Amino acid sequence: MNQPLIEFDRLSVEIHTKAGIVRAAQDVSFSISAGQTVALVGESGCGKSISALSLMGLLPSAARVASGEIRYQGAPLTGQPRETLRRLRGNDLAMIFQEPMSALNPVLTIGEQIVEPLIKHQRLRPKAAWVKAVALLDKVGLARPDKIAESYPHELSGGMLQRAMIAMSMSCQPKLLIADEPTTALDVTISAQILDLLQTLQKSEQMALLLITHDLGVVAQMADFVVVMYAGRVVESGPVRAIFKHPQHPYTQGLLAARPVPGARLARLPSIRGQVPNPMNLPEYCSFAERCDQAQAQCRQGQPEYVSLGAMHQSACFVVQKREFA
Amino acid sequence: MRFFSSKMRQRQDIALAASLTPMRQALRRLRHNRAAMSALIFLLLLIAVCLAGPWFSSWQLDTTNALQSRQAPSMDHWLGTDFLGRDVLTRLMYAGRISLTVGLISVVLSVALGFVAGALSGYCGGWIDSLIMRVADLLMTIPSLPLLIALGALLSELKIEPEIRIYMVMLMLSLIGWPGLARMVRGQILSLRERDFMLATEVLGLSLRRRLFGHLLPNTVPILLVVATTGVAGAILGEASLSYLGLGVVPPTPSWGNMMDSANSFIDFKRRPWLWMPPGMAIFLTVIAINVLGDGMRDALDPKS
Known part of the structure; x- marks a missing residue:
């Protein structure tokens, strides 16, 4: 297999707060190949966004990479001078955010904002850049792109803004687009359109997509590969089929069981009992053990290693380990 | 039918309002503020008179006439003459040019300096923030009038040419x-x-300069405009007090402040109000007009109003 586009290699990120050190991500390893869609799944605060931000080199000042590294086309990204990262950002790596309304500058027109990376990274003349910006807006499916380019963010709807945001991030044909919960702030029909658009663009531009989400429906529809995170660690990762058909880790099983199934009218959806442990003092053993129905004595004695479960599918769980090697 | 058409028109109006830029919307709100508009008109008139007035005056700025000194207002000299026999109205108009220019330019300078310092300080944080803010704190702890007086005295000591001064x-x-x-x-x-x-601008890999001036500056324009407007009033007052004390703009260059100097003499103060009333009124009205305009702009630009 050829070299992946992005490799996370045992990345650990710590956030230093007054109350202590928060281990926001620990030993996160996975890779993204060119043109592939990888979904990063997990509940709020499990380290999804922190992992994505460290990929962009945009960690908040209190956070730092404690160990491990991220490689882009084989070259390490972490610890690179800011100028190198800045050239990569926008050019090779792009990102769209959760709330398109706040991700666009309210006092600049849409066109003015799309033009900037074009002038900066592609060295286009302002006029040519404007033409390209209008073309980009057209490409993301906005009607009357020339008018849209001249309008201000407050004049557009959330869905239109997210499209504009996508146009902006696509401006320099990035190799990887990070979408941090791109549809959370949008209503259901619009979010389906946006996801469709992302999928179409991904195919036509052959870019990789790192999709951060907690919507498993979106994952099933979009992703090739799924990475499930829990309390800062990757608990299970694998091709989307394997994860959905044969989830191994109890947490993944719990997540999938908690999905509403159309047609099935249940009084209550199944849920995972208990609470996420406080990230300030995570246990020294499997952090899911306290909530796990299948937990055994061993689960409270150390961190589980990854067990390989077939092609690219692996899981960090003692129970799975036992079952596989029994 | 009529109801329908009025509804349509209303909808058109709404569509029109939506397509206005934030700045145009603010201007529109400003236009509905009577006090602010009167102040603006007054200021424009004042500027026009100061700029064009001297051309129509039959008196020169510096022509002295010992025989006609300290004359009361008359048909020849509408606002009388000063102790050297110079026409007060003509000098008042020239002084207006100077005072307004000093006010405007010093505010443009301090806004430019203030924006760059404040933006670097706020955006970069860390030691840059500490350094800039401590310098600002230091300047703010020194009472401004004594500082200005000390600097003015320094200028007098160095014998700087009035034009450069x-x-x-x-x-x-x-x-x-x-x-x-x-x-x-x-x-x-x-x-x-x-x-x-x-x-997002960082994600797009834009440079610090673009982020500061391209993205942050436009967002601070409303507050800068308001502060700059009221700042002009402050600067005019500052210039006037300095020049009154003989430490700002010095004669023969006229300014509203140094024309007020004649109020220093008790006789002139009591008997010849035409010497100090006109510049006094000019300062008073200008400052009030600018402040009213500034208030109006604050209301117009505040999105919460």
């Missing part, structure tokens, strides 16, 4: 003005930089 006075006034502005801009930037769109 005007520029020095502008610099001095902007030196006093920028720290307050820098603090305000810093506060704005601190909240703006946390917004997603600033993260």
Whole structure:
């Protein structure tokens, strides 16, 4: 297999707060190949966004990479001078955010904002850049792109803004687009359109997509590969089929069981009992053990290693380990 | 039918309002503010008179006439003459040019300085923030009038030419003005930089210069405009007090402040109000008009109103 586009290699990120050190991500390893869609799944605060931000080199000042590294086309990204990262950002790596309304500058027109990376990274003349910006807006499916380019963010709807945001991030044909919960702030029909658009663009531009989400429906529809995170660690990762058909880790099983199934009218959806442990003092053993129905004595004695479960599918769980090697 | 058409028109109006830029919307609100518009008209008139007036005056700026000194207002001299027999109205108009220019330019300088300092301080944080803010704190702890007086005395000691001195006075006034502005801009930037769109500019790999001037500056324009407007009033007052004390713009260059100097003499103060009333009124009305306009702009630009 050829070299992946992005490799996370045992990345650990710590956030230093007054109350202590928060281990926001620990030993996160996975890779993204060119043109592939990888979904990063997990509940709020499990380290999804922190992992994505460290990929962009945009960690908040209190956070730092404690160990491990991220490689882009084989070259390490972490610890690179800011100028190198800045050239990569926008050019090779792009990102769209959760709330398109706040991700666009309210006092600049849409066109003015799309033009900037074009002038900066592609060295286009302002006029040519404007033409390209209008073309980009057209490409993301906005009607009357020339008018849209001249309008201000407050004049557009959330869905239109997210499209504009996508146009902006696509401006320099990035190799990887990070979408941090791109549809959370949008209503259901619009979010389906946006996801469709992302999928179409991904195919036509052959870019990789790192999709951060907690919507498993979106994952099933979009992703090739799924990475499930829990309390800062990757608990299970694998091709989307394997994860959905044969989830191994109890947490993944719990997540999938908690999905509403159309047609099935249940009084209550199944849920995972208990609470996420406080990230300030995570246990020294499997952090899911306290909530796990299948937990055994061993689960409270150390961190589980990854067990390989077939092609690219692996899981960090003692129970799975036992079952596989029994 | 009629109801329908009026509904249509209303909808058109709404569509029109929506397509206006934020700045145009603010201008529209400003136009409905009577007090602010009167103040603006007054100021424009004042500027027009100061610029064009001297051409129509039959008197020269510096022509002295010992025989006609300290004359009361008459048909020849509408506002009388001063102790050297110079026409007060003509001098008042020239002085207006100087005072308004000093006010405007010193504010432009302090806004430029204040924005750059405040934006760097707020956006970069760390030691840059500490350094800039401590310098600003230091300048703000020194009472401004004594500082200005000391600087003015220094200028007199160095025997600076009156023409160059005007520029020095502008610099001095902007030196006093920028720290307050820098603090305000810093506060704005601190909240703006946390917004997603600033993260987005970083994601797009834009340079610091583009982020500061392309994305942050337009967001602070409303507050800069308001502060700058009221700042002009402050600068005019500062210039007037300095020049009144003989430390700002010095004769023969006229300014509203140094024309007020004649109120120093008790006889003139009591018997010849035409010597000090006109510049006094000019300062008073100008400052009030600018402040009213500034208030109106604040109301118009505040999105919460």
